[in-house]
Amino acid sequence: MDGLVEERVEIGQRQLVLLRPADPAGLIDEDEFGDDEFLPYWAELWPSGLALARHVGGLDLAGKHVLELGCGLGLPSLAAALGGARVLATDWAPEAVELVAQNAAANGLDVRATVLSWDSPQAARAGLFDLVLAADVLYEERNASPLIRLLEETVAPLGGALFADPGRRHAAAFFDGVRAAGWSIEQIVVDGLPAGGIVRLRRDETGETSSECGLPRRQRVSGQTFGEVALD
Numbered sequence: 608m609d610g611l612v613e614e615r616v617e618i619g620q621r622q623l624v625l626l627r628p629a630d631p632a633g634l635i636d637e638d639e640f641g642d643d644e645f646l647p648y649w650a651e652l653w654p655s656g657l658a659l660a661r662h663v664g665g666l667d668l669a670g671k672h673v674l675e676l677g678c679g680l681g682l683p684s685l686a687a688a689l690g691g692a693r694v695l696a697t698d699w700a701p702e703a704v705e706l707v708a709q710n711a712a713a714n715g716l717d718v719r720a721t722v723l724s725w726d727s728p729q730a731a732r733a734g735l736f737d738l739v740l741a742a743d744v745l746y747e748e749r750n751a752s753p754l755i756r757l758l759e760e761t762v763a764p765l766g767g768a769l770f771a772d773p774g775r776r777h778a779a780a781f782f783d784g785v786r787a788a789g790w791s792i793e794q795i796v797v798d799g800l801p802a803g804g805i806v807r808l809r810r811d812e813t814g815e816t817s818s819e820c821g822l823p824r825r826q827r828v829s830g831q832t833f834g835e836v837a838l839d
């Protein structure tokens with residue numbers, strides 16, 4: 608990919624090298640916007656991504672299976688890999704996925720990356736993960752239902768999710784939907800997100816959620832390996 612600049616980001620004791628597009632606005636393609644209102648939001652490092660990466664960097668994730676949704680530049684995925692997790696970073700933008708893989712390799716980290724759109728049928732086959740991460744993905748109302756469905760489908764029994772949000776207008780409705788589906792919600796105040804924060808979502812002890820929001824609850828396949836189902 609051309610037109611990249613290099614940035615250095617502190618995550619705990621480590622300094623990560625992050626290549627990112629120098630001019631995200633220059634990546635706007637009017638045809639792509641016409642198709643699905645696609646804007647190259649993946650190309651910026653948003654405050655939520657940085658805050659989530661710093662939070663994740665303080666967790667012991669050795670041996671855990673972690674999925675990131677809407678990863679963009681994927682800094683939380685890199686931080687999870689630093690903590691020993693087996694990570695799958697996903698985004699609907701192929702360029703983002705390509706750059707996450709490149710940045711992981713540049714930092715000596717093992718991160719798998721693949722294209723995944725939240726409402727694609729493929730998403731239900733992602734597998735089960737101990738922890739699902741997402742930063743600044745709640746900015747459009749239409750994404751709430753697909754994201755709740757994806758949580759139901761990808762978070763393992765007794766697993767959880769961390770959503771970082773800067774205070775987007777549609778975040779509250781999303782969290783109401785998650786609560787209605789039977790998840791417990793805990794707000795974590797962090798530096799860098801004064802109008803929002805990080806929200807920890809947990810299934811109840813049995814891993815069951817009530818699905819009051821009308822979304823189908825997925826049958827869990829006994830013996831399925833967490834996060835190991837290939838998406839590509």
Ligand SMILES: C[S@@+](CC[C@H](N)C(=O)[O-])C[C@H]1O[C@@H](n2cnc3c(N)ncnc32)[C@H](O)[C@@H]1O
Pocket residue numbers: 648649650651652653654655656657676677678679680681697698699700703723724725726741742743744
């Ligand atoms: C505001 S950016 C946040 C990027 C990154 N998480 C961060 O915080 O720096 C939103 C991200 O969600 C991705 N995204 C938006 N809609 C999506 C969808 N329907 N399926 C998958 N990814 C999507 C975008 O490509 C973009 O990378």
